Amino acid sequence: MSPTVRDVRARTAATLAAAGVPSPTVDADALLCAVLDWRGSELATRADAALPAPATERLGELVDRRAAREPLQLVLGTTGFRHVDLMVGPGVFVPRPETEILAGEAIARTPEGGVVVEPCTGTGAVAIAVATEARPGEVHATDREAAAVDLARHNARRCGAAVSVARGDLLDPLPLRLCGSVDVLVANPPYVAEGETGQLPPEVAGWDPRSALVAGPTGHEVSDRLLALAGEWLTPGGWVLLEVAEHRAAQTAARAERIGLVEADVVRDLAGRDRVVLARRSGPARVASGA
Ligand SMILES: C[S@@+](CC[C@H](N)C(=O)[O-])C[C@H]1O[C@@H](n2cnc3c(N)ncnc32)[C@H](O)[C@@H]1O
Structure with missing residues (x-):
């Protein structure tokens, strides 16, 4: 006799917990929904249904991958980011929920018809969020990894977002x-x-590529370069916004002011951790379209 959804749900959560997965119940439900093509609420309302054999087999494969601590998003192949659903894939940094704060701050500062650039785009999450939630004139994203550029282009097309994605170092590929x-x-x-x-x-x-994570000996290497580029590339009044390590946020804000940017500040994430450093080039700011 085929096991019920209720039984499989409990067994899957126990397997993931034994593997040290931090949120075993949430992840078990996500994997079950994926193989059954159900919404989360159906796991409760249809708990007595029998799990068909093909779904049981597929679930086994996915649970093995998650128990080996492959990130849930990679196992599922997609992740939600603000209002969009993005494809994720091996070799490309998986977007994190806390980065939605960074995107929100950027959206709130994007003037109608304005120019937004996002170096280090990965899956394109932030650029796509800005392009679809604000009313920019142009959004340009870059990444130095070919896999990220391909995935960001694919995601932008899928989301109907007008984002141009180029491969190269920081702002080098931009016009x-x-x-x-x-x-x-x-x-x-x-x-x-x-x-x-x-x-x-x-x-x-x-799972995340080292080149997406490690900046250099101090952790400031790439953000310092971006602050310097902000000094050159921003229009008067324009904003730079960087996600940072919590314990380097205050130093990053001080470094922004040291190179002549103004109104440097730190924004916390929902867990109360210092997460985003923002600053602007002196001059009158334009009215934002995405607030
Ligand atoms: C932490 S991940 C962030 C990806 C994405 N913005 C997100 O939040 O999900 C950093 C990304 O920067 C890219 N990267 C690292 N150094 C770079 C450089 N010098 N120029 C352009 N991209 C770079 C990596 O390939 C990676 O995709």
């Missing part, structure tokens, strides 16, 4: 005509210091 006229420079760059990689959880250390 020079944009230099001095960028309204918002937003990035979640690599910000882990070399000596900190041992503290990363298995889902991060084993």
Whole structure:
């Protein structure tokens, strides 16, 4: 006799808990919904249904991957980010919920018809959120990894987002005509210091590419370069917004002011951790379209 959804749900959560997965019940439900093509609420209302054999087999494969601490999003192949559903894939950094704060701050500062640039785009999550939630004139994203560029282009097409994605180092691939006229420079760059990689959880250390995580010996290397680029590429009044390591946020804000940016500030995430540093080039700010 086929096991019921209720039994399989409990067994799956127990398997994931034994593997040390931090949220075994949530993840078990997500995997079951994926193989059954159900909404979460159906797991309760249809708990006595029998799990068909093909779904049981498929679930077994997915549970093995999650128990090996592959991130849930990679196992499922997609993740939600603000209002959009994005494809994720091996070799490309999986967008995190806390980065939705960064995107929200960028959206709130994007003027109608303005120019937004997002170096270090990964799946394109932030650029796509800005393009679909604000009313920018142009959104340009870059990444130096080919896999990220391909995935970001795919996601932008899928979401109907007008984002141009180019491969290269930070702002190098962008048209020079944009230099001095960028309204918002937003990035979640690599910000882990070399000596900190041992503290990363298995889902991060084993699956996110090192080039997406590690900035260099101090962790400030890429954000320092981005602050310097902000000084050159922003229009007067334009904003730079960077996701940062919690314990380097205050230093990053001080570094922004040291190179001449103004109104440097730190925004906390929902867990109360310092998460985003923002600053602007002096001059009158344009009215935002996405607030
Ligand atoms: C922490 S991930 C963030 C990805 C995405 N913005 C997000 O929040 O989900 C950093 C990304 O920066 C890219 N990257 C690292 N160094 C870069 C550089 N010098 N120029 C462009 N992209 C870079 C990595 O390939 C990776 O996709």
